Amino acid sequence: MSVLQALDIGLAFLVFAVAAWTIFARGGFAATVGYVVYGLLLSLVWIRLFAVDVALTEAAIGSGVTGVLLIGAAARLRGAETEADEKSLRGLPRLFIAGLCVLVALALAAVVLLFPDSGPSLAPQAMRHLPETGLGNPVTAVLIAYRAFDTMLEKVVLVLAVVGVWSLAADRYWGGAPGEARAERPEPTLAFLAQVLAPLGILVGIHIFWVGADEPGGAFQGGAILAAMWMIVMMARLTEAPRTSAFWLRLALVAGPLVFLIAGVGGAIFAGRFFAYPPGFAKPAILFIEAFMVLSIAVALPMLVAGPPRREPRADRSR
Amino acid sequence: MTSATLAGLVGAALVGLGLYGLIANPQPLRKILAFNVMGSGVFLVFGIVARKGAAAGLPSDPVPQAMVITGIVVAFAASALAVALVLRLFEETGRATLSPDAWTKPSGEGAEAE
Amino acid sequence: MTAPSAPLGAIAGGSLLPLAILLPALGALLSLLMGGRRAERIAFLLMPAELAVAAAVAVLVQRSGQPLVYDVAGYAPPLGIALRADGFSAVMLVTAALITPAAGLYARTNFATPGDVEKRAPLAFWTLLQGVQGALSLIFLGGDLFNLYVGLELLTFAAVPLVALDGRPETVAAALRYLLFALFGSVFYLLGSALLFGAYGTLDIALLASRIRAEPAVWLAAGLMTAGLLAKTALFPLHLWLPPAHANAPAAASAVLSGLVVKGSFFLVVRLWFDVLAPLPAVVPGAILAGLGSAAIIFGSALALRQERLKLLVAYSTVAQIGYLFLMFPLGHGPWAADAFAGGVMQALSHAFAKAAMFLSAGLIAESLGHDRIAGLGGAGRAMPVTFLALGLGGLSLMGLPPSGGFAAKWLLMKASIAAGQWVWAAVMAAGGLLAGGYLYRVLAPALSGEIAQLKKAPQRSREGVALALALLAVLLAFAPPSFFSFLQIGRPAASVAFR
Numbered sequence: 001m002s003v004l005q006a007l008d009i010g011l012a013f014l015v016f017a018v019a020a021w022t023i024f025a026r027g028g029f030a031a032t033v034g035y036v037v038y039g040l041l042l043s044l045v046w047i048r049l050f051a052v053d054v055a056l057t058e059a060a061i062g063s064g065v066t067g068v069l070l071i072g073a074a075a076r077l078r079g080a081e082t083e084a085d086e087k088s089l090r091g092l093p094r095l096f097i098a099g100l101c102v103l104v105a106l107a108l109a110a111v112v113l114l115f116p117d118s119g120p121s122l123a124p125q126a127m128r129h130l131p132e133t134g135l136g137n138p139v140t141a142v143l144i145a146y147r148a149f150d151t152m153l154e155k156v157v158l159v160l161a162v163v164g165v166w167s168l169a170a171d172r173y174w175g176g177a178p179g180e181a182r183a184e185r186p187e188p189t190l191a192f193l194a195q196v197l198a199p200l201g202i203l204v205g206i207h208i209f210w211v212g213a214d215e216p217g218g219a220f221q222g223g224a225i226l227a228a229m230w231m232i233v234m235m236a237r238l239t240e241a242p243r244t245s246a247f248w249l250r251l252a253l254v255a256g257p258l259v260f261l262i263a264g265v266g267g268a269i270f271a272g273r274f275f276a277y278p279p280g281f282a283k284p285a286i287l288f289i290e291a292f293m294v295l296s297i298a299v300a301l302p303m304l305v306a307g308p309p310r311r312e313p314r315a316d317r318s319r
Numbered sequence: 320m321t322s323a324t325l326a327g328l329v330g331a332a333l334v335g336l337g338l339y340g341l342i343a344n345p346q347p348l349r350k351i352l353a354f355n356v357m358g359s360g361v362f363l364v365f366g367i368v369a370r371k372g373a374a375a376g377l378p379s380d381p382v383p384q385a386m387v388i389t390g391i392v393v394a395f396a397a398s399a400l401a402v403a404l405v406l407r408l409f410e411e412t413g414r415a416t417l418s419p420d421a422w423t424k425p426s427g428e429g430a431e432a433e
Numbered sequence: 434m435t436a437p438s439a440p441l442g443a444i445a446g447g448s449l450l451p452l453a454i455l456l457p458a459l460g461a462l463l464s465l466l467m468g469g470r471r472a473e474r475i476a477f478l479l480m481p482a483e484l485a486v487a488a489a490v491a492v493l494v495q496r497s498g499q500p501l502v503y504d505v506a507g508y509a510p511p512l513g514i515a516l517r518a519d520g521f522s523a524v525m526l527v528t529a530a531l532i533t534p535a536a537g538l539y540a541r542t543n544f545a546t547p548g549d550v551e552k553r554a555p556l557a558f559w560t561l562l563q564g565v566q567g568a569l570s571l572i573f574l575g576g577d578l579f580n581l582y583v584g585l586e587l588l589t590f591a592a593v594p595l596v597a598l599d600g601r602p603e604t605v606a607a608a609l610r611y612l613l614f615a616l617f618g619s620v621f622y623l624l625g626s627a628l629l630f631g632a633y634g635t636l637d638i639a640l641l642a643s644r645i646r647a648e649p650a651v652w653l654a655a656g657l658m659t660a661g662l663l664a665k666t667a668l669f670p671l672h673l674w675l676p677p678a679h680a681n682a683p684a685a686a687s688a689v690l691s692g693l694v695v696k697g698s699f700f701l702v703v704r705l706w707f708d709v710l711a712p713l714p715a716v717v718p719g720a721i722l723a724g725l726g727s728a729a730i731i732f733g734s735a736l737a738l739r740q741e742r743l744k745l746l747v748a749y750s751t752v753a754q755i756g757y758l759f760l761m762f763p764l765g766h767g768p769w770a771a772d773a774f775a776g777g778v779m780q781a782l783s784h785a786f787a788k789a790a791m792f793l794s795a796g797l798i799a800e801s802l803g804h805d806r807i808a809g810l811g812g813a814g815r816a817m818p819v820t821f822l823a824l825g826l827g828g829l830s831l832m833g834l835p836p837s838g839g840f841a842a843k844w845l846l847m848k849a850s851i852a853a854g855q856w857v858w859a860a861v862m863a864a865g866g867l868l869a870g871g872y873l874y875r876v877l878a879p880a881l882s883g884e885i886a887q888l889k890k891a892p893q894r895s896r897e898g899v900a901l902a903l904a905l906l907a908v909l910l911a912f913a914p915p916s917f918f919s920f921l922q923i924g925r926p927a928a929s930v931a932f933r
Contacts, residue, residue: 105335120634121372
């Protein structure tokens with residue numbers, strides 16, 4: 001057994017163990033911290049699967065931003081856990097469910113093992129059409145060219161999620177801002193961290209977005225990093241979350257999918273098909289669309305984490 | 320055993336684990352965590368499919384990779400909506416559970432003009 | 434870029450398909466951006482256009498006798514994404530394009546924006562309503578299983594907040610439960626898709642249908658995807674989330690949720706079994722689905738009989754009526770297959786209109802009386818005759834009495850099940866009809882007798898008219914000409930019609 005294989009098996013075991021901890025741990029907070037670790041380990045697994053774009057996304061969004069969301073929630077829900085597990089299943093129903101899950105896992109494992117070593121693949125077609133898009137990263141080409149429709153609709157899904165989260169505010173807070181107000185004297189450690197990390201992070205985020213055309217990276221990963229920087233600055237209370245009725249906020253949220261949609265319609269007019277690119281203009285169009293996607297993602301993710309508005313809008317600022 | 324098959328088996332195990340957590344654990348926050356574990360297991364299954372689709376000089380089929388990226392973003396959005404609901408429930412009632420009989424109002428109540 | 438191979442006319446017609454999806458998506462985005470009163474105005478500006486697009490799609494499909502196909506971005510599957518409109522897609526698209534604006538017209542009173550200050554519930558409602566319509570268009574027209582996954586998520590994220598829109602704790606709890614069931618459904622659906630991609634290298638429905646064989650990966654994928662979609666469709670025993678969610682949502686939202694949203698995931702079950710998995714021997718799975726459907730009919734109707742609140746009764750009735758939809762699955766092969774398919778589609782359509790009408794009526798009743806207790810409905814029918822007429826006509830369709838679309842649906846399904854020798858489904862349908870009569874009698878009998886009730890406020894004529902119009906559409910479906918039934922068969926794979 002080579003070193004790499006041993007590492008793989010160790011990694012697999014570790015991932016499973018941490019996931020089991022996440023499911024079976026006693027306290028919600030502990031389980032959530034376990035989840036963040038689990039996500040980082042998963043990113044390593046993705047690298048071993050040679051899917052670096054996915055590894056970046058898993059680290060940034062799957063583990064990072066989701067982790068912030070869940071840790072924040074777990075912290076606020078600590079009070080609710082002192083209740084006994086009133087509805088916790090015991091005995092026969094629990095065994096039945098466990099048996100069912102084991103069955104599903106085994107069936108899945110069996111089918112996975114039965115997959116031939118090299119199956120049908122769309123890689124040849126993806127590579128064949130790559131020159132038309134002017135891109136060097138086939139994953140970006142799939143996301144923004146071949147399956148652009150999926151990606152555009154997924155941006156709409158993100159915006160609708162923000163609307164859904166905002167709709168859970170109390171009526172009197174509508175239009176106000178989520179989170180806490182800016183602090184007069186922010187906590188020094190957090191403030192220092194934010195002041196050092198944020199400018200660096202912004203540069204890294206923009207770089208990863210830009211480089212994603214030809215190397216692993218892209219709008220989602222870059223946007224997630226920018227989102228994280230904004231979240232750090234807000235968590236350090238150096239700045240406060242914007243009012244949800246602010247036009248610039250809504251414009252930033254909607255810009256990504258809107259530009260993508262308009263580009264799609266433009267494709268119908270100038271290239272004969274919705275979401276097609278005129279030959280020769282593919283790469284600049286793609287980068288243009290991605291730039292707005294980065295903006296929207298960088299704004300949507302922190303808004304989803306911040307939650308519904310919890311502070312009243314000032315009367316003189318109503319829409 | 321290749322790393323891809325290993326990842327696929329881990330994915331299957333994660334799906335089973337996550338499914339158990341989603342159904343059996345009574346607290347909504349733990350269900351959301353379990354949903355994320357299960358989702359990442361499903362993505363790993365896509366991952367092994369992608370790895371087995373290595374061709375044309377690429378170590379991994381880019382189409383399933385793009386699907387996983389989309390899926391990760393959607394799963395985060397779902398978690399955010401679910402967390403917002405749980406927190407709102409907790410704010411309103413001081414409890415974060417879903418026991419069914421807690422919310423069925425007696426006849427007539429809760430049916431005020433909307 | 435691959436050159437378009439179809440003649441220009443076909444491309445022009447096919448362009449309607451992405452338009453049907455992009456218009457409501459654009460509306461949702463602009464409503465959020467412009468906010469305030471403009472959110473509602475944008476919705477009402479676009480809804481007629483969306484109805485026109487839906488009608489145009491139906492006309493084009495009818496004229497050509499073939500499904501409309503469109504390769505988005507110019508890349509053909511398996512690399513790209515295709516949209517496809519067959520007969521079933523077209524009728525569902527038109528139905529959604531009719532019910533959504535109806536619910537919107539009804540909701541103008543509840544979700545108005547007085548003055549210039551943006552309010553929470555209206556902004557959320559108009560944005561999410563358009564989101565629902567966009568998601569449904571995507572589901573009805575999508576030709577790629579992953580694209581349909583995105584559509585399912587869009588639908589869930591738009592529908593769940595509608596449930597919790599008035600902010601009461603029980604609605605938040607109901608919305609959370611709905612979301613958890615829906616997420617369970619999405620993950621299972623996605624897992625099944627992963628297995629299908631692993632086996633065949635594509636998620637395009639047409640390509641899969643041509644390549645699929647009965648192997649373990651396919652059976653597991655079919656089971657997983659179906660289980661996931663059943664959770665979203667609230668088929669027994671995964672129906673627990675539906676009654677509290679639909680009963681406690683605002684009336685216009687309930688109309689859309691019961692009438693349209695659950696039909697979306699049902700549509701995908703049909704796509705899966707009748708298109709993607711058509712070559713599979715589907716006797717046992719079909720029987721299982723119909724068995725669950727029968728249980729839904731009996732349990733749902735029985736529970737509806739026991740309800741004390743009108744909106745909960747209507748919600749449990751949805752649980753029961755969803756069961757009828759699944760009776761078409763064991764009847765998919767044989768000379769009776771066309772009847773069974775038409776019956777299932779008719780049930781989907783007539784239930785959509787009837788249930789939307791009933792929820793809107795129930796909303797009017799609750800607003801006018803100040804409550805929706807069935808025990809307190811004495812004489813209400815005499816005070817609000819138009820509203821109760823709408824309720825009654827919708828109920829007629831649910832019971833399956835002529836003349837109504839529900840009757841046509843049950844007639845077709847019964848005919849098919851008797852021809853196939855599967856009598857049990859016919860018996861279940863008869864029992865279901867009786868039970869539906871029972872719970873409707875509970876509501877209508879006291880309402881139409883006794884002293885005229887005192888109303889807190891009279892219902893607006895226009896809103897009663899909307900409810901009545903929907904109920905009349907449910908009835909009018911009974912008069913569909915034979916060409917309607919052959920229209921529904923456009924795009925059906927020939928295998929499902931041939932005798933096996």
